[in-house]
Amino acid sequence: MTTTDAHRATAWQVQSLLMGYPDEEAVARLPLLRAATGTLPAALAAPLTAFLEHAEATPQIDLAADYVATFDHRKRFSPYLTYFAYGDTRKRGMALLRFKHAYRAAGLELDDGELPDHLAVVLEFAATGDPVVGLRLMTEHRAGLELIRLGLHEAGSPWAHVLESVSATLPSLGRHEHEAIARLAAEGPPEEEVGLAPFAPPEYMPQGGPR
Incomplete structure (x- = not known):
């Protein structure tokens, strides 16, 4: 298919819902x-079925409890995409604004307190808002996505299957992407330069790292 x-x-849409907190609803x-999931091609469906x-x-x-232990307590698996590109630096605040503006341009407004770079939010936007911009946002943060996927696989987490399906919706990795993933794995997210104040409004700056 x-x-x-x-x-x-x-x-x-399915991936977005599975990347959210698994409450009773x-x-x-x-x-x-x-x-x-049963309507999807095998490359997208098989990992989702496993999860x-x-x-x-x-x-x-x-x-x-597993969700909280995985995504809220371990930065390595942070579902906030800009964390991997910018760490907890002032540049991350500007990146968060870019996500917010992209959603607003498509007529979508986030709930208060919901960061726009959470993978579940980005996937929801790509599914129901603007698929072209949503795909571009994920592609721009591909290194972080792949690092999450690889880390979850290494840890034996069931959410690795969801990331596997996300990856299958994106373009094939090229040499530059592989290099970016290797560099990010070796060096980690950037750290803030000393003495520089954030340029973004405080409400868009992460507090104490990702949840």
Whole structure:
């Protein structure tokens, strides 16, 4: 089955919901997500099916605890894409504004307190807002996405399957992307230069790193 734009939009919507916090409402939605996954090509569907099988077999309280331990307590798996490109620096604040402006241009407004670079938010935007801009935002932060994917695989996390499906919706990695991933893995995110104040408004600057 050839992957179409409609397939990508469906995959991004499913991936977005699976990258959110797995509360009771999210778990109740799993059968619907499985049905949507069944319409996708194997490269997108197989990883999602693997995750869905795990989620369906895991008590909600355990799934939620695993989510918090994975994404809220470990910067290595931060779902906030600009963290990998800019760390907790002033440049990250400007990058967050760029995401926010992209959403606003498509007529979307985020809830208060919701950072625009969370992978679940970016995937939702790509699925229902502007697929071209959404794809570009993910491609621009591909090194961080791949680092999350590789790290989750290494840790044996079930969410590695979701990242595998996300990666399958994006263009193939080229030499420059491979080099950027290797450099990021070796050096980590940038650190703030001493004595420089942030240029972005305070509400767009991360506080104490990603949740």
